[in-house]
Amino acid sequence: MNAELPRPAAIVTDSLSAADPSLREQLSGALMYAYVTGIEPAATREDKITSLAVVDALLAGKKVGTSAPNPEEIKAIYQAQPEDKDIVHICPSRKVSGWYEQALAARGELNRKIEIVDVSASAGTGLYIGEALRLAREGKGADAIIEELHAFEKRVFVLSLVHDPKYLDAGGRAQQALAKAASLLGMKVLVDPGIREEPTIPRRDRTRSKVFEQMIGLIQEDGRPIDHISFGWSENGTSAQGPLRTVDPVAEAGVLWERLGKQREGATQTIFKLSPAAVVHVGPGNMSAAILMREPS
Numbered sequence: 175m176n177a178e179l180p181r182p183a184a185i186v187t188d189s190l191s192a193a194d195p196s197l198r199e200q201l202s203g204a205l206m207y208a209y210v211t212g213i214e215p216a217a218t219r220e221d222k223i224t225s226l227a228v229v230d231a232l233l234a235g236k237k238v239g240t241s242a243p244n245p246e247e248i249k250a251i252y253q254a255q256p257e258d259k260d261i262v263h264i265c266p267s268r269k270v271s272g273w274y275e276q277a278l279a280a281r282g283e284l285n286r287k288i289e290i291v292d293v294s295a296s297a298g299t300g301l302y303i304g305e306a307l308r309l310a311r312e313g314k315g316a317d318a319i320i321e322e323l324h325a326f327e328k329r330v331f332v333l334s335l336v337h338d339p340k341y342l343d344a345g346g347r348a349q350q351a352l353a354k355a356a357s358l359l360g361m362k363v364l365v366d367p368g369i370r371e372e373p374t375i376p377r378r379d380r381t382r383s384k385v386f387e388q389m390i391g392l393i394q395e396d397g398r399p400i401d402h403i404s405f406g407w408s409e410n411g412t413s414a415q416g417p418l419r420t421v422d423p424v425a426e427a428g429v430l431w432e433r434l435g436k437q438r439e440g441a442t443q444t445i446f447k448l449s450p451a452a453v454v455h456v457g458p459g460n461m462s463a464a465i466l467m468r469e470p471s
Contacts (some may be wrong), residue, residue, distance in 0.1 A: 180320040181287070182317025187264045188273055189220045190240060191299035194404060194446040197306040200307055206251050208451035220451045220461060228450045229411040229458045231343060234448045242273045248280035251444045252288060260316040264302050267292045267367075289316045291323060297368060298332035299401050300404050300465040328470035334365040334462035337382065337421065338374070341457030364389050365456075382417065382435040386426060389463070390433050398467040400438040403431065405445040408453045408460040423461035430463060 186204040187193065198205060209217040213231045222242075231238050236388045242248075246430050253306045255261055268274035280394065281288045293302045328384055336342060342365065362385045364377040377388040407423035448460065455461070 176358075180313075180318065180355055181318045182259045182313065183310045183319055184259040184261050185264065185303065185310050185319075186261060187299070187303050189449050190242075190266055190271065190273065190451045191264065191303060193300035194406075194444045195301050196444070197300055197303050197307070203254055204251065206243055206248055209241045209243065210238065210450055210454060211241055212236050217241060220431055220449060223450050224447050225447055225450045225453045226409050226412065229409050229451045230413070232454075232457055233411045233413065233415065234355070237445070238454050240454050241440070242271065242276045245276050245280040245283070249283055252280060252284055252286075256401055257286075261289065261309070262306055262319050263288060263290045264299065264306055265290060265292050266299065268413040269272065274438055287316055288428050289320050291320060293327065298330055298404075298462075301330055301402075301464050301466050302326065302343045325470070328431075329401070331465045331466045331467060331471075332367050332462065333376075333392060333465075334460060335347060335382070335385055335389055335423075335426070336363050336365055337418065337459035338362045338457050339428060341455060342373070362438060366391075382421065386430075390430055392456065393430075393463070393465065394437065396467070397437070398469050398471075400441040401468045402441055403438065404458070404464040404466075405430075405443065405446045406452070406462040406464070407445070408448045408456060408458055410458050413417070421459040423459060426461045427463070429460070430461075 176182040184204060188203060188208060190208045194443050207220045209219055210223055210228060211217045213227060213236060228238060252261055263277055265273040265277055274290060278292045281290065293299055302323060306323060307321055309322055345443055354447050361378045361380055362382045363375045366376050367373045386399045405427040410418045410421055424445065431443060
């Protein structure tokens with residue numbers, strides 16, 4: 175007697191997640207938009223604003239933030255998914271975002287199977303989204319996808335080079351006291367966004383070049399062969415000041431890729447501009463590397 179086949183799964187996520195455009199296209203109708211506050215008089219849905227506008231507002235000293243949609247908006251995305259499918263919602267860590275709680279509230283009003291997975295603080299979330307979409311295409315059900323994502327996280331290593339940690343502090347990311355102190359001292363920091371945890375700052379220095387070298391060093395020290403690297407970056411702004419004038423995150427991503435040498439032989443890479451909502455929390459001149467290793471840790 176054949177075992178009953180699992181119900182197919184629909185993958186949904188939100189615009190705060192650092193997913194490249196190709197993944198966003200696959201999520202048409204299953205993408206929830208964050209709101210950006212502090213630029214316009216009212217909160218602006220993320221798809222109605224540009225990343226550059228966010229960077230310029232931050233550099234102008236505006237208090238910019240993000241907010242999750244209300245449960246009714248989240249519920250509408252859930253209801254838009256085919257009724258014959260269960261739902262897997264991949265969202266940012268509950269340690270840094272209100273998405274998880276809002277999604278729980280929306281789920282409680284619907285009579286269908288909805289699994290909510292909080293995986294990371296934006297950077298790196300795209301890796302999980304890509305894997306979940308792949309598993310769903312293979313016909314895996316929601317429970318199997320969740321199980322495989324928990325195993326998948328042992329292959330994920332994410333580091334984010336933040337030019338000014340005051341944006342981490344303002345957004346409630348990373349260790350707030352350390353981020354504030356580093357910003358006052360004019361330091362650049364390396365952030366490990368963590369998995370379902372609060373982000374940490376493993377390295378910091380007054381010069382970006384030294385932090386960049388430390389970033390490469392930590393990846394090399396890990397030593398595992400690399401399967402894929404997803405680079406996310408943010409702009410410097412139309413009126414970049416001081417050291418930001420010479421920052422080139424795209425070029426840095428290229429250097430990092432080359433420096434990893436044999437460790438990334440046979441690997442693939444993508445590079446994309448971070449979404450407006452993601453930029454709010456890392457500021458201008460950011461370069462993040464979300465790395466998928468071939469082996470678990």
